[in-house]
Amino acid sequence: MKKIFFLSTIAFSFLVSSCTKDLNQAPISSQTTATFYQSPSDFIQGINAVYADLRGYPDRLAYLSEIRSDNIYGVSVTVRDWDPINNFAPGISANTYVEEGWSTDFNGIFRANTVLDQITKNGSYVGSASLATRLQAEARYLRAFYYFDLVKYYGKLPIIDHPVTAIEATSIARSPVADVYKLIIADLQFAAANLPASYTGVDIGRATKYAAEATLAQVYMARSGSTYGIEGPGLGSNEWNLALPLLNDIINSGQFVFNPSYTSIFSYSNQSPAPGTNKEAVFDVMYLSGASGTSSIYGADFPWQLAPNTYFLSLKDTKSNGSLEIIPVSNNLTNSYATADVRKAQTIYTKGYTYSGTMEIRPFFQKWIDISKIPTTSRFDWGINFIAIRYTDILMLKAECILNGATGSQTDVDAIVNQVRTRAGLPSITGVTKAQLLDERRREFADEGSRWFDLQRSGNLLTIMNAWRTTEDTQNKINPITANYILYPVPQSQLDAAPGLYTQNPGY
Template identity: 80%
Template sequence: MKKIFFLSTISAVLMMSACNKDLNQIPISTSTTATFYKSPSDFLQASNAIYADLHNYPVRLANMSEIRSDNIYGVSVTVRDWDPVNDFSPSLAANAYVTEAWGTDFNGIFRANTLLDQITKNGSYIGSASLATRLQAEAKFLRAFYYFDLVKYFGKLPVIDHPVTAPEASAIGRSAVADVYKLIIADLQAAMANLPATYTGVDVGRATKYAAEALLAQVYMAKSAPNYGIEGPGTGSNEWNLALPLLQDIISSGQFVFDPNYSNVFSYTNQSPTTNKEAIFDVMYTSGISGSSDLYGASFPWALAPNTYFLSIKDTKSNGSLEIIPVSNDLANSYETGDTRKAFSLYTAGYTNAGTTEIRPFFKKWLDITKIPAASRFDWGINFIAIRYTDILMLKAECILHGAPGSQGDADAIVNQVRTRAGLPSVTGVTLAQLFDERRREFADEGSRWFDLQRSGNLLTIMNAWIAKEDAQKAIKPVVANYVIYPVPQTQLDAVPGLYTQNPGY
C-alpha cells in the first residue's frame, strides 16, 4: 500500500530544536532558509515536516483527553505521569504530557509559518502556481489544526502567524481566545477554498477541502459551548448554524461512506484513505521501514494497554504502558446488552502474568495482536483516524438538537444508524444527553471524550458525579471550572518571567 511519508526524516536544516524548555525557538534561521528553498522538492519537504508534528497527536489524546475523562480510572500503584492528569492535581504545570502538548503543537505552527513565509518570498522556485497554492493551503490547515488543539487544552495563546526571532518571541504574550479563533477560522476558510477534494498517487492522505470543512465545523461547535466562567475553548457563541452547512457538504459530497462493519473501520487491512471511506483525515504511519529508527511507525495502539498484558501473551518487547490504565467501571457498564462495540473496544477477559491475575478492563480498539511489530513497540502499522465520517454525522445531529435546521427525526435517524451498526435497537426522541452518551461508546479510545464533555456544558456535573461513584481510593479531587483546561507549562512561564500568567487554579 502506498503512503505519503509525512512522518519521515527530513533535512537537518528543517529540524527545530527538540528541546521545549523555552519560548526562544524559531523554525529556521534566516541564513538557513535563504539557502534551502531552491526547488519544488524543498517546499514539499517543508510541508511534510509540518505533518510530522502530528506523530504524537493520538498519544496526546489518550493521555490528556481519555485519561482526564470519566472513561478512565487511572490511579496507579506507583505514581506515573498520568496520575495527576487523572486526579485533577493543581500541580500539573511541570507534567510531561502538558509540556509536550504545548511544545509539539507550537513546533508545527512555527514550521507552518516558515513555509508560508517562504512561499511568499521564494515561491517562484516551486515552478507551479497550483502547487504553491495547495502547499499554502495545507500549511494553513495544519496551523489551524495545531492552534485548535492548543486552544482546547490551554485557552489563551500567543498568536504567531509569521516567523519570529527569539527576541520577538520573548515579547509576544497570550492573546484572548477570540483572537486565537480568528486566526483558526481565517486559515480554515482559506484552506477550504484552495485544497483539492481528493488526491492521487503518493499525495493520498494529505489534507483535503473536506478535512478543512470538518475542522471548521468542529471549531464553530467548540466556540458555541458554554464558557464555564473561564477563558477556555467555549465562548457561548451559539454558532451551530454555521457548523451544519459544512457538515452537510461533507455528507452530500459522496466521498465518504458509513461503514456497516464497526471493526472494519479500524482494521489493519483497511488503512488506505482510498479504501477506508470513514477516514476524512488520518495521521499516517508505516511500520517496518528499514533504518527508520522507529520514526515511521505508531505507538498509540498500546498507549492505554498494559505491558503486563503483552507479557502474558509472551510478547517481550515491552509493548504497553508501565501499569494498567483501566477503563472505568462506569464506561464498561454503560454498554447495552448486545452492543458489539464493547467487545471490540474493551479487553475484559482478564489475564495472568507472573502469577498475578488482572481482571480490570482496558482499551484495545487499536490493537491487533497478530500485527505486533517485529522490531519495536514504536513501530505499529496502523493509521489514526483524526476525523471520522461517523463523527460528522453525529455532529450534525448535535447541531440539529441545538436548534440548527433539521428535525428530531433527522437526529434520531443518525443515532439509530450508529446504534444499528452496533447491534442495538432504535430509539426515538434522542436528547443531547443521550447523544453524548452514544458518542462516549462510539468514540471510546479515540480521544474525543474530554472535548465532548467540554462541549456538552455538563462537564463539572458529569465528572463530579462520576468521581463520587468511581473513586474508591479517594484520589481524585473535585472538578472545578478551572480544570476544564490545563495549566500553561512551567517551562514557558520560566522562559520569560511575567510574559505569561498562569491559568487560574494552577
Template identity: 75%
Template sequence: MKKIFFISAIALSFFISSCKKELNQLPISQATLVTFYKTPSDFYQGMNAVYSSLRNYPDRLDYLSEIRSDNIYGVSVTVRDWDPINNFARGIAPNTYVEEAWSADFNGIFKANTVLDQIATNGSAIGSTSIATRYQAESKFLRAFYYFDLVRYFGKVPIVDHPILATDAVSIPRSPVADVYKLIISDLQYAIANLPASYTGTDVGRASKYAAEGLLAQVYMARSGATYGIEGPGLGLNEWNLAIPLLNDIISSGLFSLNTTSYANIFSYGNQSPVPTGNREAVFDVMYQTGLSGSSSIYGADFPWQLTPNGYFLSIKDSKSNGSLEIIPVSNDLVNDYATGDTRKAATIYTAGYTQAGSTENRPFFRKWLDFTKIPTTSRFDWGINYIAIRYTDILLLKAECVLHGATGSQATDVDAVVNAVRARAGLTTPLVGVTFDQLLDERRKEFANEGLRWFDLQRSGKLVDIMNAWRTKEDAQNKINPITANYVIYPVPQSQLDAAPGLYIQSPGY
C-alpha cells in the first residue's frame, strides 16, 4: 500500500470553534473562520485535511446505497440503525447514517473552502505558483466530490463556497439542485484544466485530471436521469453526449485498463497503488495507511468489515476484528442473479455459512473487500486496503450507458464488446449481442455489488420505484419494507439541521 496523505490527524488545529453551543451540527454549527496559513507546510497539511474527509465515504456507500438498494435485505432481529434505511421508514431524519452523510460532506466542503480562501489571501507563502494552482484544483475537485455526494443523497442543499461564521450559516437556505450543479460543474472544469494527468512519489493518489473528468461525466449523467417529479439529482436534461468526450479522454489516455488477471485481483491487497505504478483499474482511490507503529491514531480502513457480521469473525476465533452487530444479508435476488460460472459471485459474496456459539448462519454476506489472511493485528479500524472510488470498468460501462441513451458511439464496439469483455473476465464466455439498457443495468449490478453504485444506478435509470417495489414484493418475506415512492429517491434533511435553525430548511416531501 502506498503511503500518502488521505487520512491525516490534522483538521482541528485549523478551525476556530463556534461559540454558539446550541448550533451543534454541520453545516450550521461548524461553519467557521480560520487562522492564516503561513508556511508551505501549513498549506500542505491543510490540503491533506480536505482529503481526510473521504475517510468514511466507503462506509456511507454501504449504508445509504447498498442497504437502501435491492442488493441487501437488511432486516435485523434487534432493530439496528440500518433497519429504517433498509425498510424505507418515514422517520429517518434523525438516523445516524443520514446525519453522518450531511455532516461529513459539509465538513469536507468547509475544509476545501478554507484552503481556497487561504490561497487567495496568503497563497504567496506556498512559494510556488504551480503548486498553489494545483492545490486550488484539488480543493475544487474535492468540494465538487462532496457536493455531488450530497446532491445524490439529499437533492437541494445549502451552497457554501467560502468560509463563514455560524451566524451567517443560519441564514443560508437549501439551494435548487440546478444551482448546486452549477458550482459542481464549474469546480470540475477548473480541476480538469489545472490538474496533472498523473503523479509520482508520495503524491501518487491525489486527484488527477482524469479523476475530475470521470466525476464530471457522472455529474452530466446524473443530471440526465429521470426527475421522478421530485427535487432530486435527476433533471432530465439528456446530457449524455456531454459525458462522452470526458469518458473518451480517460479511455484514450493509456493510463488505465481492464484488469485481465482476474476479477478478484482488482481488489487484491497486493494491488493497491493507483496509476501509474499500480492498479490500472483505479482512476481515483480513497487511500489508507495501515500499520503505523507507535501512532495513537489509526489511518487504515474499516469499510471492509462493515457488512460482515461480527459472528463470522468470532467463528474463526478472531477477537481483534468486529463486524456488524448482526448479519446484513445479501438479498436472495442478487445471489440468484449470477449465472453459473460467474467468478464475481464468489469474489463478492460469502455463501459458505458459519457456526458461532452453537448457532449456524447460512445467509450470505458481502466479502469483496475482505482478505481473511490480512486481518489487522492491532485494530479493526486498520485494514490495509484502499477504496476504488472511480473504477476504469465503470468508465467503460458508463460510456456504454450513454450510447444506449443515444449519445455518439457504436452498439457493437462501445456497448456489446465492452459488456462482453467485462463478462469474459468473470468467466462468462457466451457473448451477448444487441445489449439493452436493462441488460447493462443488470451487468452493472453484478459487477459493482458491494461498491456502493447500485442506488445511484437505479436513481439514474428512471426505474428505481418500479424495480424496488417489484423486488420488495418478491424478497420481503417478513413484510418489513414500506412501499417505495418517488419521495424515497432521496433522503430527508437531518433532524439536527432542522432543529438548529427552525424554519430555515423545509423538510423534503414524504418524511
C-alpha cells in the first residue's frame, strides 16, 4: 500500500492538468478520460491518484495549524512565509501556504469526482460490482476528507461534486458552510457503510470504514463547536451524541490498540503496511522511501518542516534540509510539560546545538525525526508515515463528547485521560474538566497538527490565543486575534481568476 499514493502519479501525470494557481481546475480532459478507464487497473490507478494529494497534508498541518496556534512562536529574523501566518497578518491572501491548502485539496476533490464519474459511465470495465462499490466509497471518503480540511481553513466553499470544465468552474460560487457539510456527511456515511473494516497485502493503508467513522465523528464535533459569529466550521449544532456512537464503534472493533509506549508510536520500525504494526493508526498518510529514481521521490518531507536547517548542518548532514530559520516551540507549551512527562522529550528538542560558532538554545519540534534514519539521497525521502487519525485521539474525542453532554460519566472521562497520563509517566487525576482535557490534548498531539482545530472547537480560541499573545509575544509582532482570523482568506489567485465570483472572508 505504501506504493499506491505516489507511484500512481507517474502513470497519471499525463492525465492531470495543473490547478495550483487558478480556477482552471478541470483535472482530466474529457477525451483522455474517456479512453483511459478501460480496465480494473485503470480505475485503481485513478483512485490512487486521489490518495496522492495527501502527500503534503502533514506539511499543511504544520504551517496552517501548528504555526497558527499557541504551540509555536514563529517570528523570524528575516521575514519568512510562515511569519504572517504566525503573526495573524491581514495581508496573507497570496501567501504560499494559504494558496497551497486550497489548490491541493481541490485537486484531490476533482480527481475524486473524475473517478466517481467514470465508475458511473464505464462501470462495466471495473470488473466486479463489489470493487466498483469499494472504489466509489474510497473516492467519496477522500472527497469528504479534502472538503473537511478546506471548510476548517476557509469556511464557505464552492461545492463541486462532478467533473467540471474550466469555464464551468468560474461560475460556481461559494456555498454556505452548512451546505458543504451536507456533502461531507453524505459522502462519509456512504463510505462508512461500504468500505471494508481492514485490508490485506498491498491494499493495507487504504481508507477503511473506521477511518470514515472517525472523520464523520470529527465532522459532527467540529459542527458542534462555537460559531464565533463567523461563517466558519463551528455551527453550534450540539451533535456530540451523533459523534459518540461512531467513536464507540471504532473502540469496540478490536482493530486498534492503545500503544503502551508513547515513543514507539512514532518509531520508524513500527510502520504499516507490515502486518501487526502501529495499531495506533486508524488512518495514515503512507510514504515509500528508498524507491526514488533520478527525478522522482516518494518518501516524506514532513519530519523536518518545523526543524531548522542549521540543526541538520550541525550534524554534518547536508541532505535533510529543514526550515530556513528556527521555528521555535512556544515557551508556553514547552513549560506546560511536567518534569516526568515522557512526551516532552519525544516531541520537543531542548538540548541546544552549535552551528558555525553560534549556539541555538530555542526549542523546536522533533517528534517525527530519528537522526539514525536520515535519508541518504534526498530531504524528501524520509521513511515514516504520518498518522492522520490516531487511536488515542479516538479515545480522547470520546471523553470530549461526554464532557459536552453525550452519554457517559465523569468516571469514563477520567479513565480515558488517566490512561493517557499513565503512559506519559504522570499521576492520575479526577474530575477532569474541558479545560484540562484541552490541555492534555495539547501535550499529547503537539506537532501532529490538531491544536488549531481543538481551539476552534473549544469555543475559547480567542480568549486562549490573546492571553498567550500577551505573555509570549516579546517582540510585539502578533496582531490582536479576532474572530475573523479563525479562518484564512480565500487565496488571491482564486479571486483573480474570476473577479466577483467570490467575496473575500471578512478581515482580509
